Amino acid sequence: MESLGGTGPRSRVRRNPSAARYDEATIHAIFDEARFCHVGFVRDGGPVVIPTIHDRQGDTLYFHGSRSASMLHAMTSPAGACVTATLFDGMVLARSVFMHTMNYRSAVAFGHPEEVTDAGEKLAVLGHFTEHVLPGRTTEARAPNERELGLTTVVRMRIEEASAKVDDGPPEDEPEDMDLPVWAGIVPASLTWGEPIADSTGAVGALSLPLPPSVLRLLGRSLP
């Protein structure tokens, strides 16, 4: 089992350690499946948690936003950042209220973000972003121009420590509760895509265009 930059006191899973995972493959897969994450940083001595889009390349997480985004500046402070991605997989209904729980996969990564200033690296990172959110979309939409690149701040965070937690089991009831006439089991949950809504504005309305390959693939439909 590989560990991600070593497991330190920040990344050790303290509760329910049997659900803990420290291998790169599990941690990376959670960040890759998650469409967004939550970034934690310290401002004026207190914690702040903001949802944002991320991308992962190797052991580095990337973030982007407007040049004036205060989050991107705050997360590069010396206190570092904590980035958490959570995938909610369902409710676990036990025979007793006490044993009810959730099935979920979460990854928690710690590091010290820094701004990416090289224009070539920025452009590459922004391409990865789009491909993470919707594979294939970079070749469909207009690429960023110099002005847009200049308006965008990109931040990278090498993962110094990380851990994951994977809860995927059935309900675990007390032995004395097993014969109670109470339904127990799992109600699975997943993120589902709905029917796309074409933008109705513009002279050449998107309404008249077929769904692009990126969206067809996302929805599991066959390409023309």
Add this chain to the structure above:
Amino acid sequence: MESLGGTGPRSRVRRNPSAARYDEATIHAIFDEARFCHVGFVRDGGPVVIPTIHDRQGDTLYFHGSRSASMLHAMTSPAGACVTATLFDGMVLARSVFMHTMNYRSAVAFGHPEEVTDAGEKLAVLGHFTEHVLPGRTTEARAPNERELGLTTVVRMRIEEASAKVDDGPPEDEPEDMDLPVWAGIVPASLTWGEPIADSTGAVGALSLPLPPSVLRLLGRSLP
């Protein structure tokens, strides 16, 4: 428009202020719809972000967990906590890569959590928790006993400051991009419940019991 304990520097939305909401109804509705949240706190000077289940009553958020849960202890430190709930509503595909974004609703609340020690209040709070996650479930499953209450720590956080962000619009492209032959629009996303999986263990297997009313209601099915 009511504000939630006033808007201070911590809760002011800095990016895309037109999407900002500071009214109680919007903030409360996001926390109520979210099945889980992310709690941020400061440990050893650095930020930590952990997913957890919450419940809201009035202007107070509640959290619970094992008596030994380090998160519950850490979040009651003087630095306070930041609690963020995010509902992902879809991808917004624009004609240019630069204008791609997400539709989401998020609520960010700040406060100073403290432990609930009164046994009656704890019991009431735990009942609310179950009803938040799955309305009706408290009357179906075995209620907590004294031992289980003793093993559970409950923490309350009065919301001192909060804000919400609601991004729900169509793509906004540059005027010069509006005639590009690029599909633009929204791909909606939502959390969907799957077919329940009954627990196959136990002498009187849950397999032989019908789905309970709480689950039937969750799935939008008619009660027997």
